[in-house]
Amino acid sequence: MSDFATALHSAAEKIEARLAAEIAALPDSQVRDAMAYAARGGKKLRGFLVMESARLHGIAPEISVQAAAAIEAIHAYSLVHDDLPAMDDDDLRRGQPTVHVKWDEATAILVGDALQSLAFGLLARDDAAPTPQGRLALIASMAQAAGGAGMVLGQALDIEAETATAPLSLDEITALQAGKTGALIEWSACAGARMAQADTAPLAAYARALGLAFQIADDILDVEGDAALAGKRLHKDACAGKATFVSLLGLDGAKARAQDLIVQAQAALKVYGDDAAQLRDAAQFVIARSN
Amino acid sequence: MSDFATALHSAAEKIEARLAAEIAALPDSQVRDAMAYAARGGKKLRGFLVMESARLHGIAPEISVQAAAAIEAIHAYSLVHDDLPAMDDDDLRRGQPTVHVKWDEATAILVGDALQSLAFGLLARDDAAPTPQGRLALIASMAQAAGGAGMVLGQALDIEAETATAPLSLDEITALQAGKTGALIEWSACAGARMAQADTAPLAAYARALGLAFQIADDILDVEGDAALAGKRLHKDACAGKATFVSLLGLDGAKARAQDLIVQAQAALKVYGDDAAQLRDAAQFVIARSN
Incomplete structure (x- = not known):
């Protein structure tokens, strides 16, 4: 594996373990079991971004893993609700039944x-x-990014x-996607x-370009x-006749x-010098998914 | 109106205005309009409890109205999701279509x-x-009360x-209701x-008795x-053959x-003396709804 792939994999393991422990600490119920199921798998790219941006600011992984687990909890919640029949009506996610x-x-x-709720609880921890x-x-910024001015918008x-x-x-x-995937x-x-x-400005500039590239790649x-590799149904947008970046710009x-x-995105990281190598690689990774 | 009714009404107006302003500040969308609709009406009893317990601790209404609006946003969200066809399948709420x-x-x-999201954003405000x-x-306590260890449980x-x-x-x-209505x-x-x-102990003891009384009253x-007065469908539990406090204890x-x-509940407030008169009246109000 490349250095980046190793770093992403290692972060994903830490984040998944943290999230699993948090869910396992809840009282026993069917919903708890289903929460654990929904939180498993995925690339944990958002959590990786949290931990890398924390590292750039001298914050240890034992600290940043809480916020990384929180954003992955929000992401997992959004997928579970998105997949509902009243929303996108998907039966497959990360290669498993929704x-x-x-x-x-x-x-x-x-x-x-x-x-x-669990995500906000993680962020409120000491x-x-x-x-x-x-x-x-x-x-405060998570409430903004997840809610009616961000993802839900x-x-x-x-x-x-x-x-x-x-x-x-x-x-x-572009405005729609800035909310839907860009905000998180x-x-x-x-x-x-x-x-x-x-100062959040350089990372915000990086993220805005990255988020848009991510959606175009999607x-x-x-x-x-290949649906088998993607672990979800594909060709949905084209079938639904929806406008996408591909329909508007051509392949x-x-x-x-x-x-x-x-x-x-990579240019926005200049101010961090070599320390931002992993974030630069993350940008490349985002479009490599589709190449 | 009694002193209590006047105080509840006045708090409800402040809370509703605060919540409406917060929602109106979101970008324009159909979801924003529907959020405003869902946040309107109701007794705002939970928000009143917040403002009264804050007053007992010398905290001004301009401060406590944020948390009062937050709990009413959580309560409103829970009603909207509860009313969905996959959940309780209700078509009427607060006398209006769900x-x-x-x-x-x-x-x-x-x-x-x-x-x-909006509720947590309100609590994070300066x-x-x-x-x-x-x-x-x-x-932290809201994440606990609303999530998989509280209301959702x-x-x-x-x-x-x-x-x-x-x-x-x-x-x-009793355990089920401690989560479902008691936690908030x-x-x-x-x-x-x-x-x-x-110290939260006296108020927690008050609330546990109050919450259970509230559910029994429900x-x-x-x-x-009278369904017209209640603004929602009634006789649902009996029709569904569900165990309730009435089916278990008799009317x-x-x-x-x-x-x-x-x-x-009222005895638990002794430590606060006369200052807790409104909370004592709130307890009486909770069961008066059904008498």
């Missing part, structure tokens, strides 16, 4: 709800940041687009600076990918745009 | 999700408690009970002590109440038990 298929819809709703102010900055615009008379323009789809990625990349009460994967245009964004 | 009836299920799922430690104590046990072979015992139904009521009553970093209301037994609990 929560509402394996259990039922009520359980899936409660699993997502409880994972969101060891989630070096200072109380750092923890509160993480919590993106999902709301996505739903509204489905009943709109015209397909979305490039500007509209930006939160993750900025988390270390927030914990340290340092659209490319939806067209070109080659989308690939070129993603590559430009990666260059932009 | 969110999934007025909009759709996807919107209702997102409304609940965003209201939960003016949500006199100190950063007070705010973090509110957030109660709902999970409720779902499991529906497929159980035998109806629940009195102990089991306890959080509310203890909030003022948490903000002030004072079961009595389900049997005896007179349930009324006597609720009255005992109110005496117990």
Whole structure:
């Protein structure tokens, strides 16, 4: 494995263990079992971004793993709710049956709800940041990134687009994705600076380019990918006639745009010098998924 | 109106205005409109408990209204998700069509999700408690009360009970309700002590008795109440053959038990003397709903 792949894998193991321990500490219930199931697997890329940005600010992994587990809990909750029949109606996620298929819809709703609570609980822990102010900055920004001004806003615009008379323009789809996937990625990349009460601007610029590249890569994967490798249904957007970056820019245009964004993301890291090598590699990794 | 009714009404107006302003500040979307709809109405009893317990600890209403709005956002989210077809499948709430009836299920799922984020955002605000430690104590305890060890646990046990072979015992139904309605009521009553970093024990004892009385009163209301006044469907539990405090204790037994609990709740407030008059009246109000 490359240095990056090794680092990502090692972080993912720490984050998954932290999240599993937090869920295992809850009282016994079917919802707890389903929470553990939903939190397993995945690349844990958002959590990795948290831990790398924390490392850039001199914060130890024993501290940053709390916030990394928190963002992965939020991400897992969003997938469980997104997969519900009333939303994207997906039966496969990370190569396994989705929560509402394996259990039922009520359980899936409660699993997502409880994972969101758990995320905020992790951020409020004494060891989630070096200072109380750092923890509160993480919590306030998470509420913003996950809620009706961030991720949920993106999902709301996505739903509204489905009943709109015209397909979305490039500007509209960019705004939608900035919420839907961009907000959590930006939160993750900025988390270390927030914990340290340092300037978040360079990491925010990095994350905005990265988040958009990530979504373009997802659209490319939806067209070109192998469902078995992706662990989820593909070709959904094209079948649904939805506007995507590929439908708007063409396949080659989308690939070129993603590559430009990666260059932009990496340039934003200049201020951190060699310390940001892993974050630079993470940017490359994001589009390599689809190449 | 009695002094208590006037105080409850005045607090409810402040809390509703605070919550409405917070939602109005979100970017425009259908989900934002539906959040505003879901947050309107109701007695705001939980928020009133927050503001009264804060007053007992010398904390001004301009401070405590943040936490009061936060618990009402959590309560509103739980109602929106509870009303979904996969959960209780209710079409009427507070005398109005439920969110999934007025909009759709996807919107209702997102409304609940965003209201939960908004609640934690309110608690992380600079003016949500006199100190950063007070705010973090509110957030950590809210994550506990709302999540898989509190409210969601109660709902999970409720779902499991529906497929159980035998109806629940009195102990089991008491445990279920301690989570389902008790956890948020306890959080509310203890909030003022948490903000002030004072002892929560007397208020926790008050809230545990109050929460149980509240649920017994709800079961009595389900049997005896007037649907038009209650603003929701009644007689659901009896029709579903579910065990309730009324089915287990009989109507007179349930009324006597609720009255005992109110005496117990009021006794727990002794330490606060005359300052706790409104909380004592709140306890009486909780069972008066069903008498």
